[in-house]
Amino acid sequence: MTFRWAMLAPVLTITGVAVGFPLGYALYLSLTDYRLTSRGAPDFVGLENYVFVLTDPRMWNAFSNTAVYVIVAVALQTVLGLAIALALQKQQWARDLTRAMLLAPMFITPIAVGLTFRFLLNDQLGAIPAALRTIGISYDFFGPGNAMITLALIDVWQWTPFMVLLLLAGLESIPRQPLEAARVDGASAWYTFRRVVLPLLTPVLTVAVLLRSLDALKVFEYVYATTRGGPGTETETIQYFTYQTGIQFFRLGEASAVAFVLLAIVMTLIAILFRRLQRSSAR
Amino acid sequence: MIRRLSPWSVARALLLGVAALTVTLPLLWVALASFKSPAQLNDPGLVIFNPNLANWARVLEAGILESAGRSAMVAAVTVAISVVAGSMGAYAISAYKAGGSATRFGILAAQVLPPAVLVFPFLTMAYALRLDTTYVPVIFAHLSFVLPVITWFLIGFFDAVPRSLEEQARVDGFSRFAAFRLVVLPQVLPGIGAAAIFGFTLSWNDMFYGLILAPTQETILPVAIAAFNTFRGVELGAMSAAIIIAVVPVVIASFFIQRRLVQGISGGAVKF
Numbered sequence: 001m002t003f004r005w006a007m008l009a010p011v012l013t014i015t016g017v018a019v020g021f022p023l024g025y026a027l028y029l030s031l032t033d034y035r036l037t038s039r040g041a042p043d044f045v046g047l048e049n050y051v052f053v054l055t056d057p058r059m060w061n062a063f064s065n066t067a068v069y070v071i072v073a074v075a076l077q078t079v080l081g082l083a084i085a086l087a088l089q090k091q092q093w094a095r096d097l098t099r100a101m102l103l104a105p106m107f108i109t110p111i112a113v114g115l116t117f118r119f120l121l122n123d124q125l126g127a128i129p130a131a132l133r134t135i136g137i138s139y140d141f142f143g144p145g146n147a148m149i150t151l152a153l154i155d156v157w158q159w160t161p162f163m164v165l166l167l168l169a170g171l172e173s174i175p176r177q178p179l180e181a182a183r184v185d186g187a188s189a190w191y192t193f194r195r196v197v198l199p200l201l202t203p204v205l206t207v208a209v210l211l212r213s214l215d216a217l218k219v220f221e222y223v224y225a226t227t228r229g230g231p232g233t234e235t236e237t238i239q240y241f242t243y244q245t246g247i248q249f250f251r252l253g254e255a256s257a258v259a260f261v262l263l264a265i266v267m268t269l270i271a272i273l274f275r276r277l278q279r280s281s282a283r
Numbered sequence: 284m285i286r287r288l289s290p291w292s293v294a295r296a297l298l299l300g301v302a303a304l305t306v307t308l309p310l311l312w313v314a315l316a317s318f319k320s321p322a323q324l325n326d327p328g329l330v331i332f333n334p335n336l337a338n339w340a341r342v343l344e345a346g347i348l349e350s351a352g353r354s355a356m357v358a359a360v361t362v363a364i365s366v367v368a369g370s371m372g373a374y375a376i377s378a379y380k381a382g383g384s385a386t387r388f389g390i391l392a393a394q395v396l397p398p399a400v401l402v403f404p405f406l407t408m409a410y411a412l413r414l415d416t417t418y419v420p421v422i423f424a425h426l427s428f429v430l431p432v433i434t435w436f437l438i439g440f441f442d443a444v445p446r447s448l449e450e451q452a453r454v455d456g457f458s459r460f461a462a463f464r465l466v467v468l469p470q471v472l473p474g475i476g477a478a479a480i481f482g483f484t485l486s487w488n489d490m491f492y493g494l495i496l497a498p499t500q501e502t503i504l505p506v507a508i509a510a511f512n513t514f515r516g517v518e519l520g521a522m523s524a525a526i527i528i529a530v531v532p533v534v535i536a537s538f539f540i541q542r543r544l545v546q547g548i549s550g551g552a553v554k555f
Contacts, residue, residue, distance in 0.1 A: 003459045004379035008386070011372030011434060014364065018427040019393050022404035029403060084302055087295040099545075100538040102302055107533040109488035111505045112526040115512055116313050119519060127312055127327040157305065169545045189291065214395050220491050221505075225512065239491075242399035247495060252403045259400035266395050 030256035042253070049257035059258055061233055062241035068148055069237060070216045073155040078209060080156065081163025086193075088164065089171045099168075106161040113158045114225025118142075121150065144231045151222050151235055159215070163208055170204030171197070203277070210273060217266065238262055310530065317523035324519050338520035342511075347525055350507035354493075357418050357503060358486035361425040362479050365433045370475060373437035374463055378446065387438070393431040398491045401427055405496055416498050424492040429482045436481070440474030441467070477543035484533050504529055 030049055034042035053059045084102065091098055105113070120126050121141040132139055141150040174197065182192040220239040223229060229236040229244070236244075238258065246255030316324060318334035376386055401424065409420040444467055452462035468475075490505035497503050502510065508529055511522035 004375040007371045007375035007379075007460075007463070010368035011430065014368055014426055014430055015389075015393065018423045018430070019396065019401070022401040022408075022427070023396065025404035025407075026400045083298060087298050090292075090295060091299060096538075096542065098299060098303070100541050102299070102306060103541050104534045104537050105306055107484045107488075107537040109490065109505045109508070109529050109533075111490045111509050112529050115508065115522055116309055116526055118512075119316070119523070120309055120312060125324060125327055125519065130327040157309070165541075165544060172545060211394070218397055220398075224490075225509065239397055239399055242397065243491075246399065246403055252407075255399065256403060259397050262397055263395065263400065267392065270392070270395065 026256045026259065029252050030260050032253050034252045035250045045253070049253045050261070053254055053257045053261065058233060058236070059238075059241065059261075062236045062238045062258075063262075065148060065235060066217060066219070066237045066239075069152050069155070069219060070213055072149060072152040073159070073216050074209060074212050076152070076156045077160045077163045077212060078205070080160050081167055081208070082205075084160070085164045085167035085171055088168055103161040103165055105158045106165070108158065110158065110221035111225055113154060114222040117150075117154050117157070117222075118226040142227055142231075144234060147227050147231060147235045151219070151226065154222050154226075155216060155219065159212060163212060166204055166208040166211075167201065170201050170208075174200045206273070206277065210270070214266065214270075217262070313523045313526050317520060317527055319520055321520065338524045341518070341521045342524045342528065345507070345511075345521070347504070347507055347528055350502055350504045351528065353418070353497075353501060354487050354504035357421055357425065357493075358483045360418075360422050361429050361486045362433075362482045364422075364426060365430040365482055366475060366479050369430055369434040369478075370437050370468065370471075371463075373434045374441050374467065376434075377438050377441035378449065378467075390431045390435050393427065396427070398424075398428075402492060402495050405492070409496060418497065420496040421492055421503070424496055425486045425489060428489075429485050432485060433478045433482045436478040437471065437474065440471040440478075444470045473543055474546075477540045477546075480536050480540045481544065484536060487533065 029042075031044060031046060032042035033045050033048075088099060088102065120128050123129055123140055123142075126141075129139065129141065140146060178196050178200070179192065182196050187195075218239050219237050220243065223235055223237055223240045224243075227235040229240055242255045242258050245251050245258065315330070317338050318336070319329070319332060320335055320337065323329055323332050405420050405424050409415040414420055448470065449462050449467055452466040453459070457465065488505065490509060493503040493506045494509070497506065508522065508525045511518050511525055
């Protein structure tokens, strides 16, 4: 069957050029001492970059910051997204308008979202701290200990709609019969949700959480717009750390090594999840 | 007759109301700020004031519309390539199970790649091929994440098309490709439209690649917006106007595609 490969060829070719080649080249870079500033051929240094970054506390700091960010953001998004999707599904009045309005944030460029909240949450000029002060609360959103949570909340503002979108689609594709059977049997709303809706929604929920987590791992714009990694290195995420190492300090070899460590971790997690999904769908 | 309000429906309305306010208030605030003078900006609670257009004049003069045009051009080229290649590939994967689950896994895996891995090779290649003053590197970088997403979406749409359609067309004497282009493709046109708009917003919104790969004098929109925050000190008013310029087109687009997106995803895009 050559037709199917002919149809697949354009995607494979473009992916090869736009993903495969840079990936291979990055792997090569991670094994050299390449610096943007030095001319001449880079030297092959083997695994030196990997040893360096794996023993660099700043990289582990960036990894743990990112982990906190992803877990807080995605957990909140899942709960809120599920609640909003359930509410939207029942909503009749001004249906399309409500949906479009609630989905809007995910279409906005993240840098604009980051800057908006940098402005709104600013200690002196921001409307939100000012409003909080009138009721006697003083909270520095970008202060030590708070900044990482604030970034996660910005992520929640922008990306809960994505969760809503996927879960709403999932809810609307649930077959009617089991729901009606539950209603006829006189099951309570909560029981129906727990025992009928949630199990049917699990595959979509899994994919939604996976996609959101993968995307949240790449957080860059919010950090760039608000804290630039501060206070100290408290909000330095992996993507921001890689950007700094590669672009600001010109150490492409090390930056590529960090990226590959991340890739290895993520791919392992996905492979495990993918196995599980395939096993559960085979059942 | 008065409809009885159950506690559930009150809670539902309350939740949606709070969510709607949470979404709109920050944007309204920024819109308001774009009409304030620097002195008025120092008073965050100020709602009623004499609006002025100085900020808007300032961003237009800084070439924000040209940046928006460049962003639109990059996004249009990226999406055009992605839709053609993506619909062919998605069909091969959906109808012929081409490459098995490895292809689907590969497509998803491409989503995982941190832009920080890919950007340095793009940068060195751009210099080596003397393409660093063009938008070719940015377009290729955007293809690396727009193409997989569009392909993935379209697999779901093609899954919903009955196979018998293509078989019928083959019986009627169409070649395989003609059957795909003339019979199957029109069935998923609405889905392609939604996927294209979604892909457009992905490209339009990206800053990371644009920051590093686009020509420094002729920036794309997200980078231009960020510039109001960094290089010239913080120009809050102008920045607010720039944010509104970036937000309005995509919010309008989202209004038109949300229903199709929900449909397309329930059609199977979220199944493996």
